[in-house]
Amino acid sequence: MRRFSKLIFTIILALTSVLANPKSVSAASEFSASYENHYTISDSGLTLVKHDIVLTNNISNVYADEYTLSIGLTDISKLEIRDRQGLITHRVAKTDNQATISFNFPDKVVGKNKSNHFTITYQTKDIAAKQGTIWEINIPKLDSEELVTKQQTTLRIPVTFGTPSYTTPHYKYLTQEDQYLQLFFDLSTSSQNISAIFGTTQYIDFEIKYFLDNPKPETQTFAVAIPPDTNYQNMYYHSIDPSPENVTVDVDGNWIAQFVMPPNQQQTIFTKGIARINFLPALSPLSPEDYQRYLGDSQHWQVTDTSITALAAKLGTPKSIYQYLVEHLSYDYSKVYLSSSRLGALATLSDPTKAICTEFTDLFVALARASGVPAREHNGYAFTQNSLLRPLSLTQDILHAWPDFYDTSTDRWYQVDPTWGKTTGGVDYFTKLDLNHFTFVIHGDSSTKPLPAGSYRPKNSTDKMLLLNPASPSEFPPPSVTLTHTQKPASVDLIFKNTSGVAFSAPLSISLSGKNQSLPSLHIPPFGQHLVNIPLPGFRFIPSSLKLDVNYGDHTASLAITAGSTLTREIVLAAILAAGLILVCLTFVAWRLYLRRRTPRPPLYW
Template sequence: MKKFIAVFFLLILSPKIAYATDDFLVSGEATYEVDGSATKVTQEISITNATTEVHATDFTLSLKGAEVSQARAFTEDGELEVELTKGDVVKLKVLFDESIVGEGNSQNFTIEYLDASVVRVSGDVTEVSIPKLATETFDTYLIRLKVPNSFGAHSYMSPPPDNELGTGGFTTYYFDKAVVTLGVSAAFGKFQVFSFDLTYHLQNPLALPTEMEVALPPDTSFQKIFYQSVSPKPDNILVDPDGNWLAVYNLHARERLDVRAIGVVQVFASPWRQFASNSPLEGSVYWQVEDPKVVEIANGLASPKEIYDYVVNTLNYNYEKVTTGSKRLGALSALENPAESICTEFTDLFIALARAKGIPAREVNGYAYTDNTSLRPLALVADVLHAWPEYWDSERDLWVPVDPTWGKTTGGVDYFTKLDMRHINFVMHGVSPELPIPPGSYKLGANPQKDVFVALGELPQNTSSIPAISISQRGSLPFQGLVLVAEIENPGPAALYDQKVELFFDSAKKYESNLTTLLPYEKRILEFTVPYGFLGSSMPETAELYVGNAREEFATNKNPALARDVIAISLTVVFCVAGVVIYIRRRK
């Protein structure tokens, strides 16, 4: 399996010196050499006196969330003393042996250390978290990210580096201060894989049989689903206008049913397929697209990126609301109470502003894989789900996911240009802001159990589906052709797309069409009329039906049909002759 490496610039780098920054010009170059479990970090720093009155006696480098070891500092003349203080914020205090005085003179030194927090290996993904600069600290700053060529070409890097250079088995990416202060994210590879185990609890409260549906995680432009089992097997599976996959179950009166779906999701960095669906612009109780305040704000924003930035800069995430099951505010109330926002408010405000601007947008409920709930929180109480918006890019014919919530909580990481491969789509809400409900929300009883389990996984050995075809015939009257009834079912594990359907009579093609989509466990019925002719002269002996790579042959039983018609003709002649004879005898 191909290795996938993602790089995220997330944390906060905040060097502090004992004097006002106006007294010094501070420049730095940081090199992060990713190779192994611990990353070697080299900070080359220069402090230049801006006046003759002051000079630097020490320098403190503060790193949030770092796991620093083997720290040392030195100049070209020798080692410097370093005081390491560990905690949520790690501090590296460098004490200078001698003072450099005089305007324009510089204290040049290097800090080296290993940081075990930079590299995180999770399944097929190696993530690298590199501190983000505090803008007020350095006057000039450069970051070099040095990665082995074995990582492969990057699938995205946002913002793009100022330069990149390959040498000695490594590729080095260069970012200057202006870029780094905005946050940088990159990924090497094509996809990430997660396994999931979902349980749905259904109950028919009626005294009559009824049909119920559950939403299964669907294929989207950025994810592909492989189902290992759905138990019990659905009676059928449908697609709604938003592209949701709805498994259909017929429940008896008062019946209770637990449905369990087990599978694997492959999350891509770039679209693997385009999916057309409705492009809603209507308002709702949560998306007040016609409210004057919403319209006024939307008119001042020119693009989805500006809408994203406005939401990130306007709302504040309230961590206390995450576990309380708080009421969903909607876009307008979020504007009135910006400090009371969680992921649903960030999402609702983006959707309302986008639709008010004439840009189709919708909500996604799903699972966002996170190992740091402070930087990347989850908010929907039902099995710790997450919400984020998508907008329709008409130039690319693509629903584009973005995450303004994590853009806020990470302090500016770019979740607009490229979403990471940690977001798993469970349901899309375009027509309705609430339906279908996502996995994890099908609860029964006063003490519901956990129903959503997601973990890093591997692609299954079998990723291809082959349609199952069964053909039967519907009887016809004498002298008429047969009707072939073909049931086509996808047994899984994956959806089938653009399947060519061909029908041959005695090896001659008579019918061709295209089956655009056949979802896992979905059934389709196709009917074909078999030509007949006089006394079966045009009737073929065999019919062959091809659906994609599947083939099914059916014998039309031409001879029995011909015998049936001969018997019918004979009986008709006999009855006619008998009728004539009886008529003549009665006339006599």
């Protein structure tokens, strides 16, 4: 969970009585500030915050009258502000995703190098959050770089959290004091968020329902997208009930379960399992065909529009595109619980004030593709403990959308979340993504299909179709694949069936009568099957026996194949007809010769 704290000095500059000619001065040039920030996190995640601030006059004829601190936190309690004289009366105003604290200095400190020294303390639940076994900490930045001369931050966490697996920026050093680890950050004069993640893998228990309705008088086959493996997540399905006819993989890597529905029938599909979300993305090489596919136009991604291409040319990189969206789009909280239409990239660019997660994602995908960078959309679920800082969309089953882009230097897809980068006030969701994003479907070839889980519900129903909860670590079983074959006269069909709840991926090769051949790798989703047709070589008048060795992953199978005659029925019939015709012709010729021999001839001399 990311936080943003924007520090604003509202300095009312008052000229002292010794000034003969009053003038307007800049707060940034007339004051300097140093910060010592302390964050102490309890075992429950409650955080005690203390900002120790020194505001110093740089010239002799001004003083600071008022101070304002805007914090990207919505939960603030036990707020106190103190200076050397004691408590200071303060004011607090709240908006959708921040609280603004302001107060007037009780004393007017005048004179060069004179300082106001004060502390702000409060408690908040918005900085540390636990999902499953993963702790995530996000400390808001203090955005007043022009005034900062020193900024040091100390983060104290219980030793039970363990050593962080990731921090940004990296801490300067780490110590232990009693039952706390202390991480020290020296931000010098810069201002940025501090994020830390404890753990590298998140587990999510899920139960997802899909309501199917066939109102037609004939049987129909429904193709339903179920959450797939990605380069960030792995799936383990305990069950899919009723069992699908097959589960296949589409061009975007989605898993498509096929269900046959009788006429005028309704049915609910129940899926149960566990998802494993990984912090680091896996290698995912992209073919030249797929590379070009993820640069093209789609319904909501107007890649070739001149407005899109012109802006893409200025921005150039995924990071610049991400930052542009965070800075220029506004999140429209009024649309979160309304059934509003999706604007698409071009309309979002024209009106950046009406954006929710789909608009942030659509514009990112269009601009990235127009820049020559493959990009896609993810639809899914994201865990959030504060819907104002990390909003989702839709009503009953809260879904979220975020993009990814492809980096050819690492051969990996990288997921980013510009929506939450905006709503948290600048938390970095580009360099890394958290462990709370669970993909249901990937949109790459199309911006609308397939439909994600949560879209299959009865009309006018308010029932939840999704039940997801962080879970304890779980062992995934190895895949179980069976191989059967079907004999044909000129070929053999190899049928690989995955009987387990995890995906099976492996290289495939065969050896037919001693001749080796590599085939495209197998990628079979849970409870899916895949058919590979193997042509049998050679020309045979009569059937013959062949040996077929099949190697797939760690498995090897030897099949005795009876290769039938390559003479087809049509060829045999044609040969019989041709032979019959030749026989008739020969018979006719022989009969004619016979008749000529029987015909009497006149004597040579009469």
